[in-house]
Amino acid sequence: MFPKLSTLLLTLLGALAVAPQALAARAGHGRARAAQAGAVFFSSAVYNANENAGQFTVTIERSNTSGSETVYYGVTNKSSEAGDNFDKIGNGVAQFAPGQSTFTFNVTIHDQGINGPARTARAYLYGAHPQPLGTPREAIINLLQNDPLQVRDPLNPLGYPHAPSDGDPLQFVHWYVYGPLSPAGAALAHLGTTNPAWAQALHRIAYTPGSGTYRFWMWNQPAATLASTVEKFLADAEVAQPNTTVALSTYSLVHGACESPAAIRSRFENWITQLARGIGNFRVVLYLEEDSLMETHCLHGASLRTRLHELAYAVRALSVDPHLLVYMDAGAPDGWSSARQMARLLRQADIAGAQGFFVNATHNDWTTTDVHYGQVIARLTGGKHFIVQTDDNGRGPLVPRDRALNGNENLCNPPGRGTGPLSWNTGYEYVDGFLWFNNPGNSDGPCGAGDPPVAQFWPAYAVGLVQHGTDLVTGPHFNLLRSSTNE
Numbered sequence: 258m259f260p261k262l263s264t265l266l267l268t269l270l271g272a273l274a275v276a277p278q279a280l281a282a283r284a285g286h287g288r289a290r291a292a293q294a295g296a297v298f299f300s301s302a303v304y305n306a307n308e309n310a311g312q313f314t315v316t317i318e319r320s321n322t323s324g325s326e327t328v329y330y331g332v333t334n335k336s337s338e339a340g341d342n343f344d345k346i347g348n349g350v351a352q353f354a355p356g357q358s359t360f361t362f363n364v365t366i367h368d369q370g371i372n373g374p375a376r377t378a379r380a381y382l383y384g385a386h387p388q389p390l391g392t393p394r395e396a397i398i399n400l401l402q403n404d405p406l407q408v409r410d411p412l413n414p415l416g417y418p419h420a421p422s423d424g425d426p427l428q429f430v431h432w433y434v435y436g437p438l439s440p441a442g443a444a445l446a447h448l449g450t451t452n453p454a455w456a457q458a459l460h461r462i463a464y465t466p467g468s469g470t471y472r473f474w475m476w477n478q479p480a481a482t483l484a485s486t487v488e489k490f491l492a493d494a495e496v497a498q499p500n501t502t503v504a505l506s507t508y509s510l511v512h513g514a515c516e517s518p519a520a521i522r523s524r525f526e527n528w529i530t531q532l533a534r535g536i537g538n539f540r541v542v543l544y545l546e547e548d549s550l551m552e553t554h555c556l557h558g559a560s561l562r563t564r565l566h567e568l569a570y571a572v573r574a575l576s577v578d579p580h581l582l583v584y585m586d587a588g589a590p591d592g593w594s595s596a597r598q599m600a601r602l603l604r605q606a607d608i609a610g611a612q613g614f615f616v617n618a619t620h621n622d623w624t625t626t627d628v629h630y631g632q633v634i635a636r637l638t639g640g641k642h643f644i645v646q647t648d649d650n651g652r653g654p655l656v657p658r659d660r661a662l663n664g665n666e667n668l669c670n671p672p673g674r675g676t677g678p679l680s681w682n683t684g685y686e687y688v689d690g691f692l693w694f695n696n697p698g699n700s701d702g703p704c705g706a707g708d709p710p711v712a713q714f715w716p717a718y719a720v721g722l723v724q725h726g727t728d729l730v731t732g733p734h735f736n737l738l739r740s741s742t743n744e
Contacts, residue, residue, distance in 0.1 A: 270330075295321025296391025297328050297382065300359070303397050304380075306343075308371060308404045312363040315380055315396065317351055319358060319388055326353035329384035332364050335377040335397065336485070341492055342367060342400045343378050364398065369495065372537040373488040391583050402488070409579035414612070415502055415540050416580055423740055424642060426582055426612065427542070427681040427689045432466035433494050433501035439463045440696055440714030449715060455716065458723035467504075467679050468648070468693040469546065470593035473532065475509035475521070480528045487535025495539065502580075503695055506544035507532070509595025510567060511552050513530035518556070518563040529571045533578055540580045544644075544694055545571055545611070547618045550602050551588035569607035582612040584644055589620035591654065591665035600637035613642040619696060621654040621666060624677050628685055632738055635687040647677030648693030652726040669704035670718060675725030686738035691730075697722050 300316035319326055328351040332343070344365040350540055351360040364378070378398040384392050413420040421428035436442045442463035448455050461466055471490065478486055487505075494503050509525060510518065536543075549568060556564055568585065575583050587599050594602065603614060614634065617627045624647055631643040652675040654666035676697060681690035698719025702711035709715050 262306030266449060285293050295319055295388040297326065297385040297388050299380065299382070299396040300392050301396060302393040302400065305399045305401055306364070306366050308366070308400070308402050309368045310366040311368070312362055313366050313398070314361050315398070317360045317362075317382070319353060320391070321388055322353075322356050323465045324355055324387070327351070327386050328353070328360065328382060330362065330380065330382050330592055331669055332378055332380045332398070341496055342376050343398075344401075353368040358385035366400065369402075369492060370404050370407075370538050371488065371492065373535055374400045374408050374484045375402060376400045376485070376489075383594065390430045398525070402537075404538065406577060407579045414580060414582060417500075424640075425681075427688050428535065430542075430681055431501050433498050433503040434464055434466055435469040436464050439469045441469075441716075441719055443699060444714060444716045444719070447675070454724075455720050458720040462693070462697050462719055463724050465679060465693075465730050467681060467690065469696050470504040470506040470694045472506045472508060472696075474507070475525060475528045480524070480531045483528060483531040484535035487532060488537065488539075491536065491539040491541070501543055502540040504542050504544070504692075506547060506694065508547050509544050510564065511548045518560055518567060522563060522567060525567055526570055526574075530574050533575045533581075536575070536578045536581050538579060541578070542582045543575065543584065544615055544618065545575075545583050545585050547586055547695075548588075550594070550599065550606065551619070553602065554593035565602065565606045569605075569610075572607045574612040578609055584613050584615045585611050586618060587614040587616050587631070587634055587643065589617045589622050590626045591620060591622050592691050596633035597637060600634045603634065603641075608638050608641055611641075613644070613689065613692075614638075615644040615646060617646045617650060620668065620677075621671060621674055622649045624650060624691065624730045625735055625737065627732075628688060628730070628737050629719045629735040630687075632687055640687065642687050644690045644692055644694070645688065646694055647679065647691040648695050648697035649674045649676065649722055651675040651677035651729075651731060652725055653732060669701045670708055670715075672721075673725060675727060676722050677726070678728050678730055684739060686740045688740075733734045 259275055297317065297319045300318050304315060306313040317328055317330065330349045330351060332346040342374060346364065349362060353360055378400060380398060382394040410416065414426050415430060417429045419429045437446065441459045445456060445459040445463055491503055509528065546568065549564065553561060553564060557678040559694065567674060575581055585603060585606065587603060588594055608614060616631045627645045631645065635641050635643060652673060655671035655673065676693065678691045679693055683691055698714050698716065699712050700709040700711060700715045702708065
């Protein structure tokens with residue numbers, strides 16, 4: 258037994274003597290395999306690209322340069338769309354040579370002249386061989402829409418090649434046509450093939466320049482996303498119809514005529530600031546807060562001062578945008594306020610800082626009456642210009658038999674109404690346009706049996722407006738001021 262025991266002990270001692278060397282060798286091979294494996298990744302998880310970057314460079318890195326490497330990458334939209342801010346890249350291939358640690362590729366950034374909120378693209382790695390993908394395998398590209406705000410030319414604020422005469426900035430305007438994006442255009446797509454007469458009427462509403470607006474509300478477009486929403490809408494419009502001017506409107510201050518304006522003051526001011534940020538350098542005609550001065554008859558003291566302060570704040574906040582024309586609400590001649598009273602309210606709401614005002618936004622008063630009323634206000638506000646809403650006043654208002662009980666006109670889907678003239682070269686002093694800026698055919702509410710809810714497009718009513726429409730300036734006779742330059 259003893260000889261066998263000694264042999265076993267010697268064997269064990271020999272194994273112990275070589276174990277440290279073997280363990281060290283195995284550890285070295287493990288480190289070599291780890292180094293050989295390496296990883297492929299973006300050099301940064303976040304990149305910032307200026308609006309005027311042109312070709313923006315993105316870098317892919319690898320941690321092991323010992324051999325060749327094939328990497329697959331792409332760039333897609335996150336909050337942006339290809340063709341607007343940047344060009345997508347699909348199925349890009351990066352080939353690393355031995356010893357090469359980085360690979361760069363370019364993303365094409367389109368300079369749209371935008372001053373507004375940043376948008377984002379997403380770069381991604383979706384395969385690599387022989388090294389695996391590491392972290393970060395995705396990278397955000399912040400598209401900084403940081404072109405400076407342009408300089409406003411007070412004699413030609415829209416910046417078209419020909420400067421307007423007679424102080425009318427719309428003289429050479431090139432309107433954005435809403436077409437299929439308008440309520441009438443959407444209805445036309447469904448009804449156009451079945452009813453040719455309706456198709457013709459709906460086409461006139463949807464595709465005639467100067468017809469329609471896009472309305473932004475404070476309640477369904479929160480301030481946190483408003484700037485991006487507005488900028489995206491205007492950027493898409495510019496791509497679709499370059500060098501056009503977009504008509505927008507807001508209706509945020511009036512929610513029940515006598516509601517306390519102070520209840521929404523801080524929220525409105527933040528909201529209007531974001532609206533201005535989203536508009537930036539784009540060409541826009543803005544009908545600011547329809548009914549906001551029309552519906553002040555039951556506001557008094559501090560409440561009235563707050564309403565006027567909010568409008569003045571909006572004018573100041575929006576005045577930073579160089580190609581934005583702000584027109585303020587001035588009610589209607591058969592509304593609550595006389596022309597003299599309305600002029601006083603406009604002055605207190607800082608009409609001096611706005612382009613002008615608009616009349617008849619939510620009424621159907623005669624065009625001649627609107628022009629007369631507006632010209633009186635214009636003279637009392639230092640010659641401010643104005644726009645007349647004419648999408649449903651060609652046949653004038655529907656006057657009830659008992660005006661003391663029912664008001665000066667029927668304002669809820671009155672039957673028999675028709676469109677009025679549509680022009681931005683009107684021939685009248687101070688009048689920048691007869692325009693259909695209230696989306697003709699939108700319901701005023703369930704006023705009678707079968708009437709749709711408020712603001713819902715009503716094809717039958719819209720068609721009736723066109724079929725009863727006129728291109729003439731209709732209404733009672735007034736000694737209206739004519740213009741030889743606004744033709």
